[in-house]
Amino acid sequence: MSRTIKFAQAGGPEVLEFVETQVRAPAPHEVRIKVKAIGINRAESMWRLNDYIEPVKFPAGLGYEAAGIVDAIGSEVTGFGVGDEVNLIPSFSMNDYGTYGEVIIAPEHAVVKHPKSLSYAEAASVWMMFVTAYGALIEDAKIGEGDYVIIPAASSSVGLAAIQIANYAGATPIALTRTSGKRQQLLDAGAKHVIATEETDLVKEVMRITDGKGARIAFDPVGGPTLTKLLSALSFNGTAYIYGALSPETTALPVLDMIAKMTSVKAHNIWVTSGDETRRKAAVEYVLTGLESGALKPVIDREFTFDEMVDAHRYLEQNGQFGKIVVTV
Incomplete structure:
Protein backbone atom coordinates (compact mmCIF):
# COMPACT_ATOMS: atom_id res chain seq x y z
CA MET A 1 0.00 0.00 0.00
CA SER A 2 1.09 3.55 -0.73
CA ARG A 3 -0.19 7.01 0.03
CA THR A 4 -0.86 8.98 -3.13
CA ILE A 5 -2.14 12.54 -3.44
CA LYS A 6 -5.27 13.05 -5.54
CA PHE A 7 -7.91 15.74 -6.01
CA ALA A 8 -11.54 15.30 -7.02
CA GLN A 9 -12.26 18.90 -8.03
CA ALA A 10 -10.37 22.00 -9.06
CA GLY A 11 -9.50 24.46 -6.34
CA GLY A 12 -6.94 25.74 -3.87
CA PRO A 13 -4.28 23.65 -2.12
CA GLU A 14 -6.91 22.32 0.28
CA VAL A 15 -8.41 20.09 -2.45
CA LEU A 16 -5.34 17.86 -2.32
CA GLU A 17 -6.12 14.64 -0.46
CA PHE A 18 -4.07 11.65 0.70
CA VAL A 19 -5.43 8.40 -0.69
CA GLU A 20 -4.28 4.94 0.39
CA THR A 21 -3.86 2.81 -2.73
CA GLN A 22 -2.45 -0.51 -3.81
CA VAL A 23 0.10 0.36 -6.47
CA ARG A 24 -0.22 -2.01 -9.41
CA ALA A 25 2.59 -3.91 -11.08
CA PRO A 26 4.22 -2.01 -13.94
CA ALA A 27 3.09 -2.66 -17.51
CA PRO A 28 5.71 -3.89 -20.04
CA HIS A 29 7.25 -0.44 -20.63
CA GLU A 30 6.76 0.99 -17.14
CA VAL A 31 8.82 1.26 -13.96
CA ARG A 32 7.64 1.29 -10.35
CA ILE A 33 9.56 3.66 -8.09
CA LYS A 34 9.81 4.17 -4.32
CA VAL A 35 9.89 7.95 -4.13
CA LYS A 36 12.44 9.80 -2.02
CA ALA A 37 11.82 13.38 -3.19
CA ILE A 38 9.39 15.32 -5.40
CA GLY A 39 10.06 18.55 -7.28
CA ILE A 40 7.18 21.05 -7.09
CA ASN A 41 6.33 23.09 -10.18
CA ARG A 42 4.04 25.96 -11.11
CA ALA A 43 2.50 23.64 -13.71
CA GLU A 44 1.11 21.47 -10.90
CA SER A 45 -0.54 24.44 -9.23
CA MET A 46 -2.16 25.33 -12.55
CA TRP A 47 -3.16 21.69 -13.02
CA ARG A 48 -4.79 21.66 -9.59
CA LEU A 49 -6.80 24.72 -10.63
CA ASN A 50 -7.70 23.05 -13.97
CA ASP A 51 -6.05 26.01 -15.66
CA TYR A 52 -3.27 24.23 -17.52
CA ILE A 53 -2.51 23.45 -21.18
CA GLU A 54 -4.82 20.41 -21.15
CA PRO A 55 -8.05 19.73 -19.22
CA VAL A 56 -7.92 17.62 -16.06
CA LYS A 57 -9.70 14.27 -15.89
CA PHE A 58 -11.10 13.83 -12.37
CA PRO A 59 -10.29 12.29 -9.97
CA ALA A 60 -6.75 13.33 -10.76
CA GLY A 61 -3.21 12.85 -9.59
CA LEU A 62 -0.38 15.26 -10.27
CA GLY A 63 3.37 15.73 -10.34
CA TYR A 64 6.09 15.81 -12.99
CA GLU A 65 9.36 15.27 -11.12
CA ALA A 66 10.66 12.74 -8.61
CA ALA A 67 13.78 10.96 -7.46
CA GLY A 68 13.80 7.51 -5.94
CA ILE A 69 14.65 3.82 -6.21
CA VAL A 70 13.29 1.32 -8.74
CA ASP A 71 10.99 -1.16 -7.01
CA ALA A 72 9.83 -3.19 -10.02
CA ILE A 73 10.17 -3.10 -13.81
CA GLY A 74 7.93 -4.09 -16.69
CA SER A 75 8.66 -7.16 -18.76
CA GLU A 76 10.14 -5.19 -21.66
CA VAL A 77 12.17 -2.65 -19.69
CA THR A 78 15.88 -3.09 -20.44
CA GLY A 79 17.61 0.10 -19.30
CA PHE A 80 16.85 -0.15 -15.58
CA GLY A 81 16.80 -2.76 -12.85
CA VAL A 82 15.37 -3.14 -9.36
CA GLY A 83 17.42 -1.11 -6.90
CA ASP A 84 18.56 1.52 -9.42
CA GLU A 85 18.49 5.13 -8.29
CA VAL A 86 16.49 7.12 -10.84
CA ASN A 87 14.81 10.44 -11.58
CA LEU A 88 11.80 11.39 -13.68
CA ILE A 89 11.99 13.94 -16.47
CA PRO A 90 8.66 15.65 -17.32
CA SER A 91 7.56 13.88 -20.51
CA PHE A 92 4.04 12.60 -19.87
CA SER A 93 0.53 13.87 -19.24
CA MET A 94 -0.54 14.17 -15.61
CA ASN A 95 -3.79 12.55 -16.76
CA ASP A 96 -1.73 9.39 -17.27
CA TYR A 97 0.96 9.51 -14.58
CA GLY A 98 1.87 11.51 -11.47
CA THR A 99 4.73 11.76 -8.99
CA TYR A 100 2.88 12.78 -5.81
CA GLY A 101 3.05 9.41 -4.09
CA GLU A 102 5.18 7.22 -1.88
CA VAL A 103 5.29 4.58 -4.62
CA ILE A 104 4.53 5.52 -8.22
CA ILE A 105 4.34 4.09 -11.72
CA ALA A 106 6.22 5.88 -14.52
CA PRO A 107 6.74 5.30 -18.25
CA GLU A 108 10.20 3.98 -19.06
CA HIS A 109 10.95 6.84 -21.46
CA ALA A 110 10.60 9.37 -18.62
CA VAL A 111 13.11 7.62 -16.34
CA VAL A 112 16.77 8.72 -16.20
CA LYS A 113 19.66 7.49 -14.09
CA HIS A 114 20.22 9.46 -10.89
CA PRO A 115 23.23 11.84 -11.05
CA LYS A 116 25.63 10.46 -8.43
CA SER A 117 26.77 13.90 -7.30
CA LEU A 118 23.25 14.96 -6.27
CA SER A 119 21.07 14.20 -3.29
CA TYR A 120 17.55 12.93 -3.94
CA ALA A 121 16.15 16.40 -3.18
CA GLU A 122 18.58 18.05 -5.59
CA ALA A 123 17.90 15.53 -8.34
CA ALA A 124 14.14 15.99 -7.99
CA SER A 125 14.66 19.70 -8.64
CA VAL A 126 16.75 19.85 -11.80
CA VAL A 272 9.15 20.18 -27.59
CA THR A 273 12.28 18.68 -26.07
CA SER A 274 11.13 15.97 -23.67
CA GLY A 275 8.46 14.62 -26.01
CA ASP A 276 10.98 13.64 -28.70
CA GLU A 277 13.34 10.76 -27.96
CA THR A 278 16.36 12.19 -29.77
CA ARG A 279 15.94 15.67 -28.32
CA ARG A 280 15.25 14.30 -24.84
CA LYS A 281 18.45 12.26 -24.84
CA ALA A 282 20.46 15.26 -26.01
CA ALA A 283 18.95 17.42 -23.27
CA VAL A 284 19.68 14.84 -20.59
CA GLU A 285 23.29 14.58 -21.77
CA TYR A 286 23.64 18.38 -21.79
CA VAL A 287 22.28 18.71 -18.25
CA LEU A 288 24.35 15.82 -16.89
CA THR A 289 27.52 17.28 -18.44
CA GLY A 290 26.70 20.68 -16.98
CA LEU A 291 26.06 19.20 -13.54
CA GLU A 292 29.30 17.21 -13.62
CA SER A 293 31.33 20.28 -14.61
CA GLY A 294 29.68 22.47 -11.98
CA ALA A 295 28.35 24.91 -14.58
CA LEU A 296 24.79 23.85 -13.71
CA LYS A 297 23.74 23.57 -10.07
CA PRO A 298 20.43 22.87 -8.33
CA VAL A 299 18.98 25.80 -6.39
CA ILE A 300 16.56 24.72 -3.66
CA ASP A 301 14.61 27.39 -1.82
CA ARG A 302 12.85 25.20 0.76
CA GLU A 303 12.04 21.59 1.56
CA PHE A 304 8.73 20.27 2.90
CA THR A 305 7.78 16.76 3.99
CA PHE A 306 5.24 14.69 2.09
CA ASP A 307 2.72 15.29 4.88
CA GLU A 308 3.16 19.03 4.25
CA MET A 309 2.22 18.96 0.56
CA VAL A 310 -0.71 21.33 1.02
CA ASP A 311 1.62 23.80 2.77
CA ALA A 312 4.13 23.39 -0.06
CA HIS A 313 1.47 24.42 -2.59
CA ARG A 314 0.44 27.38 -0.44
CA TYR A 315 4.05 28.48 -0.24
CA LEU A 316 4.46 28.11 -4.02
CA GLU A 317 1.52 30.41 -4.64
CA GLN A 318 2.99 33.16 -2.46
CA ASN A 319 5.53 33.70 -5.28
CA GLY A 320 8.34 34.51 -2.87
CA GLN A 321 10.71 31.60 -3.43
CA PHE A 322 14.23 31.80 -4.79
CA GLY A 323 14.72 28.54 -6.63
CA LYS A 324 12.92 25.21 -6.32
CA ILE A 325 10.50 23.89 -3.75
CA VAL A 326 11.09 20.20 -2.97
CA VAL A 327 9.05 17.69 -0.97
CA THR A 328 10.86 14.81 0.72
CA VAL A 329 9.19 11.44 1.21
Whole structure:
Protein backbone atom coordinates (compact mmCIF):
# COMPACT_ATOMS: atom_id res chain seq x y z
CA MET A 1 0.00 0.00 0.00
CA SER A 2 1.09 3.55 -0.73
CA ARG A 3 -0.19 7.01 0.03
CA THR A 4 -0.86 8.98 -3.13
CA ILE A 5 -2.14 12.54 -3.44
CA LYS A 6 -5.27 13.05 -5.54
CA PHE A 7 -7.91 15.74 -6.01
CA ALA A 8 -11.54 15.30 -7.02
CA GLN A 9 -12.26 18.90 -8.03
CA ALA A 10 -10.37 22.00 -9.06
CA GLY A 11 -9.50 24.46 -6.34
CA GLY A 12 -6.94 25.74 -3.87
CA PRO A 13 -4.28 23.65 -2.12
CA GLU A 14 -6.91 22.32 0.28
CA VAL A 15 -8.41 20.09 -2.45
CA LEU A 16 -5.34 17.86 -2.32
CA GLU A 17 -6.12 14.64 -0.46
CA PHE A 18 -4.07 11.65 0.70
CA VAL A 19 -5.43 8.40 -0.69
CA GLU A 20 -4.28 4.94 0.39
CA THR A 21 -3.86 2.81 -2.73
CA GLN A 22 -2.45 -0.51 -3.81
CA VAL A 23 0.10 0.36 -6.47
CA ARG A 24 -0.22 -2.01 -9.41
CA ALA A 25 2.59 -3.91 -11.08
CA PRO A 26 4.22 -2.01 -13.94
CA ALA A 27 3.09 -2.66 -17.51
CA PRO A 28 5.71 -3.89 -20.04
CA HIS A 29 7.25 -0.44 -20.63
CA GLU A 30 6.76 0.99 -17.14
CA VAL A 31 8.82 1.26 -13.96
CA ARG A 32 7.64 1.29 -10.35
CA ILE A 33 9.56 3.66 -8.09
CA LYS A 34 9.81 4.17 -4.32
CA VAL A 35 9.89 7.95 -4.13
CA LYS A 36 12.44 9.80 -2.02
CA ALA A 37 11.82 13.38 -3.19
CA ILE A 38 9.39 15.32 -5.40
CA GLY A 39 10.06 18.55 -7.28
CA ILE A 40 7.18 21.05 -7.09
CA ASN A 41 6.33 23.09 -10.18
CA ARG A 42 4.04 25.96 -11.11
CA ALA A 43 2.50 23.64 -13.71
CA GLU A 44 1.11 21.47 -10.90
CA SER A 45 -0.54 24.44 -9.23
CA MET A 46 -2.16 25.33 -12.55
CA TRP A 47 -3.16 21.69 -13.02
CA ARG A 48 -4.79 21.66 -9.59
CA LEU A 49 -6.80 24.72 -10.63
CA ASN A 50 -7.70 23.05 -13.97
CA ASP A 51 -6.05 26.01 -15.66
CA TYR A 52 -3.27 24.23 -17.52
CA ILE A 53 -2.51 23.45 -21.18
CA GLU A 54 -4.82 20.41 -21.15
CA PRO A 55 -8.05 19.73 -19.22
CA VAL A 56 -7.92 17.62 -16.06
CA LYS A 57 -9.70 14.27 -15.89
CA PHE A 58 -11.10 13.83 -12.37
CA PRO A 59 -10.29 12.29 -9.97
CA ALA A 60 -6.75 13.33 -10.76
CA GLY A 61 -3.21 12.85 -9.59
CA LEU A 62 -0.38 15.26 -10.27
CA GLY A 63 3.37 15.73 -10.34
CA TYR A 64 6.09 15.81 -12.99
CA GLU A 65 9.36 15.27 -11.12
CA ALA A 66 10.66 12.74 -8.61
CA ALA A 67 13.78 10.96 -7.46
CA GLY A 68 13.80 7.51 -5.94
CA ILE A 69 14.65 3.82 -6.21
CA VAL A 70 13.29 1.32 -8.74
CA ASP A 71 10.99 -1.16 -7.01
CA ALA A 72 9.83 -3.19 -10.02
CA ILE A 73 10.17 -3.10 -13.81
CA GLY A 74 7.93 -4.09 -16.69
CA SER A 75 8.66 -7.16 -18.76
CA GLU A 76 10.14 -5.19 -21.66
CA VAL A 77 12.17 -2.65 -19.69
CA THR A 78 15.88 -3.09 -20.44
CA GLY A 79 17.61 0.10 -19.30
CA PHE A 80 16.85 -0.15 -15.58
CA GLY A 81 16.80 -2.76 -12.85
CA VAL A 82 15.37 -3.14 -9.36
CA GLY A 83 17.42 -1.11 -6.90
CA ASP A 84 18.56 1.52 -9.42
CA GLU A 85 18.49 5.13 -8.29
CA VAL A 86 16.49 7.12 -10.84
CA ASN A 87 14.81 10.44 -11.58
CA LEU A 88 11.80 11.39 -13.68
CA ILE A 89 11.99 13.94 -16.47
CA PRO A 90 8.66 15.65 -17.32
CA SER A 91 7.56 13.88 -20.51
CA PHE A 92 4.04 12.60 -19.87
CA SER A 93 0.53 13.87 -19.24
CA MET A 94 -0.54 14.17 -15.61
CA ASN A 95 -3.79 12.55 -16.76
CA ASP A 96 -1.73 9.39 -17.27
CA TYR A 97 0.96 9.51 -14.58
CA GLY A 98 1.87 11.51 -11.47
CA THR A 99 4.73 11.76 -8.99
CA TYR A 100 2.88 12.78 -5.81
CA GLY A 101 3.05 9.41 -4.09
CA GLU A 102 5.18 7.22 -1.88
CA VAL A 103 5.29 4.58 -4.62
CA ILE A 104 4.53 5.52 -8.22
CA ILE A 105 4.34 4.09 -11.72
CA ALA A 106 6.22 5.88 -14.52
CA PRO A 107 6.74 5.30 -18.25
CA GLU A 108 10.20 3.98 -19.06
CA HIS A 109 10.95 6.84 -21.46
CA ALA A 110 10.60 9.37 -18.62
CA VAL A 111 13.11 7.62 -16.34
CA VAL A 112 16.77 8.72 -16.20
CA LYS A 113 19.66 7.49 -14.09
CA HIS A 114 20.22 9.46 -10.89
CA PRO A 115 23.23 11.84 -11.05
CA LYS A 116 25.63 10.46 -8.43
CA SER A 117 26.77 13.90 -7.30
CA LEU A 118 23.25 14.96 -6.27
CA SER A 119 21.07 14.20 -3.29
CA TYR A 120 17.55 12.93 -3.94
CA ALA A 121 16.15 16.40 -3.18
CA GLU A 122 18.58 18.05 -5.59
CA ALA A 123 17.90 15.53 -8.34
CA ALA A 124 14.14 15.99 -7.99
CA SER A 125 14.66 19.70 -8.64
CA VAL A 126 16.75 19.85 -11.80
CA TRP A 127 14.93 18.36 -14.77
CA MET A 128 11.99 20.71 -15.30
CA MET A 129 14.08 23.82 -14.72
CA PHE A 130 17.08 22.94 -16.87
CA VAL A 131 15.35 21.14 -19.73
CA THR A 132 12.77 23.93 -20.13
CA ALA A 133 15.50 26.56 -20.38
CA TYR A 134 17.73 24.33 -22.53
CA GLY A 135 14.96 23.78 -25.08
CA ALA A 136 14.46 27.47 -25.77
CA LEU A 137 17.95 28.87 -25.25
CA ILE A 138 20.21 26.11 -26.58
CA GLU A 139 18.13 23.86 -28.80
CA ASP A 140 16.18 26.64 -30.55
CA ALA A 141 17.87 30.03 -30.02
CA LYS A 142 21.39 28.59 -30.00
CA ILE A 143 22.66 31.35 -27.75
CA GLY A 144 26.37 31.98 -27.51
CA GLU A 145 29.06 34.55 -26.97
CA GLY A 146 27.91 38.09 -27.67
CA ASP A 147 24.22 37.35 -27.02
CA TYR A 148 22.25 39.11 -24.32
CA VAL A 149 19.36 37.15 -22.75
CA ILE A 150 16.61 38.91 -20.77
CA ILE A 151 15.19 36.66 -18.04
CA PRO A 152 11.96 37.80 -16.33
CA ALA A 153 10.95 36.11 -13.05
CA ALA A 154 14.64 35.35 -12.69
CA SER A 155 14.37 34.03 -9.12
CA SER A 156 12.08 31.17 -10.20
CA SER A 157 13.70 27.77 -10.67
CA VAL A 158 13.50 28.01 -14.49
CA GLY A 159 14.73 31.61 -14.35
CA LEU A 160 17.78 30.58 -12.35
CA ALA A 161 18.36 27.69 -14.75
CA ALA A 162 18.25 30.17 -17.65
CA ILE A 163 20.88 32.33 -15.93
CA GLN A 164 23.17 29.33 -15.52
CA ILE A 165 22.63 28.07 -19.06
CA ALA A 166 23.26 31.54 -20.53
CA ASN A 167 26.56 31.71 -18.67
CA TYR A 168 27.41 28.13 -19.66
CA ALA A 169 26.87 29.06 -23.32
CA GLY A 170 28.95 32.23 -23.07
CA ALA A 171 25.98 34.62 -23.32
CA THR A 172 25.15 37.48 -20.94
CA PRO A 173 22.09 37.00 -18.69
CA ILE A 174 20.04 40.07 -17.73
CA ALA A 175 17.85 39.10 -14.77
CA LEU A 176 14.54 40.86 -14.14
CA THR A 177 12.98 41.13 -10.70
CA ARG A 178 10.26 43.42 -9.40
CA THR A 179 12.27 45.13 -6.64
CA SER A 180 15.89 45.30 -5.53
CA GLY A 181 15.27 42.86 -2.67
CA LYS A 182 16.72 39.89 -4.57
CA ARG A 183 19.38 41.82 -6.52
CA GLN A 184 22.38 40.45 -4.63
CA GLN A 185 21.00 36.89 -4.65
CA LEU A 186 20.61 37.08 -8.42
CA LEU A 187 24.11 38.47 -8.89
CA ASP A 188 25.45 35.68 -6.68
CA ALA A 189 23.47 33.20 -8.80
CA GLY A 190 25.30 34.33 -11.93
CA ALA A 191 23.27 37.19 -13.37
CA LYS A 192 25.59 39.69 -15.05
CA HIS A 193 22.98 42.45 -14.75
CA VAL A 194 19.85 42.79 -12.60
CA ILE A 195 16.97 45.15 -13.42
CA ALA A 196 14.32 45.91 -10.78
CA THR A 197 11.37 46.57 -13.08
CA GLU A 198 9.29 48.51 -10.54
CA GLU A 199 12.22 50.86 -9.86
CA THR A 200 13.91 51.25 -13.25
CA ASP A 201 12.86 51.83 -16.85
CA LEU A 202 13.28 48.33 -18.28
CA VAL A 203 13.78 49.30 -21.92
CA LYS A 204 16.21 52.13 -21.19
CA GLU A 205 18.28 49.94 -18.90
CA VAL A 206 18.52 47.09 -21.41
CA MET A 207 19.55 49.55 -24.10
CA ARG A 208 22.19 50.99 -21.78
CA ILE A 209 23.57 47.51 -21.02
CA THR A 210 23.63 46.52 -24.70
CA ASP A 211 25.03 49.82 -26.03
CA GLY A 212 21.72 50.61 -27.71
CA LYS A 213 21.47 47.36 -29.68
CA GLY A 214 18.95 45.51 -27.52
CA ALA A 215 18.99 41.87 -26.43
CA ARG A 216 18.65 39.07 -28.98
CA ILE A 217 16.57 36.85 -26.67
CA ALA A 218 13.94 37.23 -23.95
CA PHE A 219 12.77 34.15 -22.02
CA ASP A 220 9.47 35.04 -20.40
CA PRO A 221 7.06 33.09 -18.14
CA VAL A 222 4.91 36.13 -17.31
CA GLY A 223 3.27 37.68 -20.36
CA GLY A 224 0.84 40.55 -19.71
CA PRO A 225 1.78 44.20 -20.25
CA THR A 226 5.49 43.59 -19.63
CA LEU A 227 5.78 41.60 -22.86
CA THR A 228 5.40 44.81 -24.86
CA LYS A 229 8.39 46.26 -22.97
CA LEU A 230 10.40 43.10 -23.55
CA LEU A 231 9.77 43.32 -27.28
CA SER A 232 10.88 46.95 -27.26
CA ALA A 233 14.08 45.89 -25.51
CA LEU A 234 14.95 43.30 -28.17
CA SER A 235 17.41 43.82 -30.97
CA PHE A 236 16.55 43.72 -34.67
CA ASN A 237 15.44 40.14 -35.43
CA GLY A 238 15.25 39.44 -31.70
CA THR A 239 13.03 36.70 -30.30
CA ALA A 240 10.88 36.50 -27.17
CA TYR A 241 10.08 32.99 -25.94
CA ILE A 242 6.95 32.87 -23.80
CA TYR A 243 6.61 29.75 -21.69
CA GLY A 244 4.11 30.84 -19.04
CA ALA A 245 1.22 33.16 -18.26
CA LEU A 246 1.82 34.31 -14.69
CA SER A 247 0.27 37.71 -15.37
CA PRO A 248 -3.53 37.73 -15.10
CA GLU A 249 -3.66 40.72 -17.45
CA THR A 250 -4.11 40.63 -21.22
CA THR A 251 -0.98 39.98 -23.25
CA ALA A 252 -1.03 42.44 -26.15
CA LEU A 253 1.36 42.49 -29.11
CA PRO A 254 2.72 45.76 -30.59
CA VAL A 255 2.35 44.52 -34.14
CA LEU A 256 3.73 47.56 -36.00
CA ASP A 257 6.79 47.74 -33.75
CA MET A 258 7.34 44.02 -34.31
CA ILE A 259 7.13 44.47 -38.06
CA ALA A 260 9.57 47.37 -37.94
CA LYS A 261 12.16 45.43 -35.93
CA MET A 262 11.31 42.00 -37.37
CA THR A 263 10.94 40.62 -33.85
CA SER A 264 9.31 37.26 -33.11
CA VAL A 265 7.29 35.78 -30.28
CA LYS A 266 7.55 32.01 -29.95
CA ALA A 267 5.50 29.86 -27.60
CA HIS A 268 7.64 27.33 -25.76
CA ASN A 269 7.13 24.37 -23.48
CA ILE A 270 9.22 21.45 -22.27
CA TRP A 271 7.34 18.96 -24.47
CA VAL A 272 9.15 20.18 -27.59
CA THR A 273 12.28 18.68 -26.07
CA SER A 274 11.13 15.97 -23.67
CA GLY A 275 8.46 14.62 -26.01
CA ASP A 276 10.98 13.64 -28.70
CA GLU A 277 13.34 10.76 -27.96
CA THR A 278 16.36 12.19 -29.77
CA ARG A 279 15.94 15.67 -28.32
CA ARG A 280 15.25 14.30 -24.84
CA LYS A 281 18.45 12.26 -24.84
CA ALA A 282 20.46 15.26 -26.01
CA ALA A 283 18.95 17.42 -23.27
CA VAL A 284 19.68 14.84 -20.59
CA GLU A 285 23.29 14.58 -21.77
CA TYR A 286 23.64 18.38 -21.79
CA VAL A 287 22.28 18.71 -18.25
CA LEU A 288 24.35 15.82 -16.89
CA THR A 289 27.52 17.28 -18.44
CA GLY A 290 26.70 20.68 -16.98
CA LEU A 291 26.06 19.20 -13.54
CA GLU A 292 29.30 17.21 -13.62
CA SER A 293 31.33 20.28 -14.61
CA GLY A 294 29.68 22.47 -11.98
CA ALA A 295 28.35 24.91 -14.58
CA LEU A 296 24.79 23.85 -13.71
CA LYS A 297 23.74 23.57 -10.07
CA PRO A 298 20.43 22.87 -8.33
CA VAL A 299 18.98 25.80 -6.39
CA ILE A 300 16.56 24.72 -3.66
CA ASP A 301 14.61 27.39 -1.82
CA ARG A 302 12.85 25.20 0.76
CA GLU A 303 12.04 21.59 1.56
CA PHE A 304 8.73 20.27 2.90
CA THR A 305 7.78 16.76 3.99
CA PHE A 306 5.24 14.69 2.09
CA ASP A 307 2.72 15.29 4.88
CA GLU A 308 3.16 19.03 4.25
CA MET A 309 2.22 18.96 0.56
CA VAL A 310 -0.71 21.33 1.02
CA ASP A 311 1.62 23.80 2.77
CA ALA A 312 4.13 23.39 -0.06
CA HIS A 313 1.47 24.42 -2.59
CA ARG A 314 0.44 27.38 -0.44
CA TYR A 315 4.05 28.48 -0.24
CA LEU A 316 4.46 28.11 -4.02
CA GLU A 317 1.52 30.41 -4.64
CA GLN A 318 2.99 33.16 -2.46
CA ASN A 319 5.53 33.70 -5.28
CA GLY A 320 8.34 34.51 -2.87
CA GLN A 321 10.71 31.60 -3.43
CA PHE A 322 14.23 31.80 -4.79
CA GLY A 323 14.72 28.54 -6.63
CA LYS A 324 12.92 25.21 -6.32
CA ILE A 325 10.50 23.89 -3.75
CA VAL A 326 11.09 20.20 -2.97
CA VAL A 327 9.05 17.69 -0.97
CA THR A 328 10.86 14.81 0.72
CA VAL A 329 9.19 11.44 1.21
